[in-house]
Amino acid sequence: MSLCCCPAAARRFLLTPLFFGRRRHDQVRYSTLHPSPLATARAASPVVASSSFSPSQQRQVSLYVDALLDWNQRMNLTAVTDEDEVMTRHVADSLAVLPSIERAYRAHSVSSSGSGDMEGMRLIDVGSGAGLPGLILAVARPGWKFTLLESMRKRCTFLEHAVEVMGLSNVDILCDRAENVGQSPDFRESFDVAVARAVAELKVLAEYCLPLVRVDGLFIAAKGHDPHEEIKSAESAVHKLGASMLEICDVESMGPHGQRTAVVYLKERITPKKYPRHPGTPSKMPL
Numbered sequence: 001m002s003l004c005c006c007p008a009a010a011r012r013f014l015l016t017p018l019f020f021g022r023r024r025h026d027q028v029r030y031s032t033l034h035p036s037p038l039a040t041a042r043a044a045s046p047v048v049a050s051s052s053f054s055p056s057q058q059r060q061v062s063l064y065v066d067a068l069l070d071w072n073q074r075m076n077l078t079a080v081t082d083e084d085e086v087m088t089r090h091v092a093d094s095l096a097v098l099p100s101i102e103r104a105y106r107a108h109s110v111s112s113s114g115s116g117d118m119e120g121m122r123l124i125d126v127g128s129g130a131g132l133p134g135l136i137l138a139v140a141r142p143g144w145k146f147t148l149l150e151s152m153r154k155r156c157t158f159l160e161h162a163v164e165v166m167g168l169s170n171v172d173i174l175c176d177r178a179e180n181v182g183q184s185p186d187f188r189e190s191f192d193v194a195v196a197r198a199v200a201e202l203k204v205l206a207e208y209c210l211p212l213v214r215v216d217g218l219f220i221a222a223k224g225h226d227p228h229e230e231i232k233s234a235e236s237a238v239h240k241l242g243a244s245m246l247e248i249c250d251v252e253s254m255g256p257h258g259q260r261t262a263v264v265y266l267k268e269r270i271t272p273k274k275y276p277r278h279p280g281t282p283s284k285m286p287l
Contacts, residue, residue, distance in 0.1 A: 129150060130155065179208070189267075
């Protein structure tokens, strides 16, 4: 096990104080296909207007925020209803885990294969919900291939809409339970990285995610500032599933809970065929 911190240069644009205008209650809402001038102003906020984001990427983030707030009026996508909070609690928080993913993948790729090239990397976002962090990461890294796994049909409909509106060509939506997908020959042990954010307890997440990761791939769980008890409780499950913990990374977040943690696991062996178990079993009877 090792500890790591995101270098200052990697997180600089995430930690700049945010400022963007709020919507007036009487403002007529524009279609997400034609963002308002306010949406353009939001795209220029420090979260997205950095050297890492082109104008088209800034617009994609703005379109996502508009779509999320619009659809959230008709379905339960997020408890956050203020656009400033969406940027801090969702967009910035999703981007904050990116340096940990890249650093861990490059370090392992260099040590195992002599190459740190990440182009075409296959990442699955398990329990994607409103598309977090998957859609935001897909904007930031257009050369990666993303699969957003979500079990609720209504949320999948939103994700399909968001992908179309944002013009993302590197994202697929998979509407099914992780227990089913993990047993499918089309997806089992086919991803370089699996990520999960705010989905379940770590030992349950491990059974959802690790069967999807190839040997020598990574499983990265975004957790709170002190996940050590949860990590200890998950040790047996992680071992049974063929992995071991690589490192714990401190992640600076602009969300309400401040610093968060990225727990990084390395898939060392093929996951036994009996995992994941039948739908509902991992959460009811954790390993």
